[in-house]
Amino acid sequence: MDQAQRRASCRAAGELTIVHVSDLHSRHRRHLLETVIGLRPDGVMITGDLFDGVQSPKPAFEFVAGLRNADLDVFYVTGNHELYRQDVAQLLDQLRALGVTVLENEEVAWKGIHVAGVGFDVWPEDIRFPETEQIRLLLVHDPYKADRLSEATASLILAGHIHGGQWRLFHQGLAGPGQRLLPKYTSGLYRTVQGMSMIVSRGLGDWMKIPRICNPWHLPVIHLLLPEAGPMAEPDALKSGHEPVKETH
Numbered sequence: 336m337d338q339a340q341r342r343a344s345c346r347a348a349g350e351l352t353i354v355h356v357s358d359l360h361s362r363h364r365r366h367l368l369e370t371v372i373g374l375r376p377d378g379v380m381i382t383g384d385l386f387d388g389v390q391s392p393k394p395a396f397e398f399v400a401g402l403r404n405a406d407l408d409v410f411y412v413t414g415n416h417e418l419y420r421q422d423v424a425q426l427l428d429q430l431r432a433l434g435v436t437v438l439e440n441e442e443v444a445w446k447g448i449h450v451a452g453v454g455f456d457v458w459p460e461d462i463r464f465p466e467t468e469q470i471r472l473l474l475v476h477d478p479y480k481a482d483r484l485s486e487a488t489a490s491l492i493l494a495g496h497i498h499g500g501q502w503r504l505f506h507q508g509l510a511g512p513g514q515r516l517l518p519k520y521t522s523g524l525y526r527t528v529q530g531m532s533m534i535v536s537r538g539l540g541d542w543m544k545i546p547r548i549c550n551p552w553h554l555p556v557i558h559l560l561l562p563e564a565g566p567m568a569e570p571d572a573l574k575s576g577h578e579p580v581k582e583t584h
C-alpha cells in the first residue's frame with residue numbers, strides 16, 4: 336500500500352481531533368476556552384503545569400470546568416509546578432471530581448486509541464501499553480523523559496515544560512528549565528532518540544519574570560488518522576496544527 340492509499344484508508348477508518356494544552360500555569364487567557372471549545376475536539380490533553388507553584392488554582396479550575404461543561408473529554412498529567420504545591424493531592428481530587436482523567440503512570444482505552452500518562456515525579460520507563468495495533472498516545476510533561484523510553488513505546492508523545500526556550504531566535508529556543516541552554520525540544524514535531532514522534536508545546540502561560548520574546552503562546556491541534564489495521568506511528572499520518580493564542584493582558 337503506497338502512502339496515498341494508506342492515508343485514504345486512515346480517513347475511511349476515522350479521525351480524532353485532539354487539542355494539546357500545556358503549561359497554563361493557572362493564568363487567565365482570554366478566548367482560550369472559547370477557542371478550544373470552538374475547535375470541537377474529541378479530547379483535550381493537558382501535559383502538566385496546569386497549576387502553578389504560587390498562583391491561585393482558581394483560573395485553572397475555571398478553564399477545566401468550562402471544558403467539562405462543554406462535555407469535552409479531558410486527560411491530564413502533572414508537571415513540576417503541581418508538585419511544588421502542598422495541596423497537590425486535593426487539586427488532583429478536584430480535577431477527578433470534575434470528570435478529568437488524571438493519569439498517574441496508567442493507561443486507558445479511549446475512542447479507538449490508548450492514552451497513557453506519567454506524572455512529573457515518575458520516570459516513564461515503566462509505562463506499559465497493552466499489546467495493540469491501535470495508536471498509543473503518551474502524555475508526559477518533560478520531553479527529555481521521552482528519550483528514556485524504549486523503542487516504539489508510543490505512537491505519539493505529547494509534552495511541554497520547556498516554554499519554547501523563553502526567547503526564540505531563528506526557530507531555536509535559548510533556555511529551558513534546569514539551566515538548559517539551547518534545549519533541543521522546544522516547539523513542534525520531533526523525532527525522539529528512539530525514533531518516536533513527539534509534539535512539544537511552547538505552552539500557554541509563564542511563571543518567569545523574564546518575558547517571552549518571539550515566542551507566542553502555543554495551542555497544538557492534532558488530527559490523528561485512525562488506521563483500519565496496523566500501527567500508525569508515521570508522521571505522514573499526523574497533521575499537526577500550531578495555533579497561537581493571542582496574548583491579552
Ligand SMILES: [Fe+2]
Nearest residue numbers: 358384414496
Ligand atoms: Fe511550565
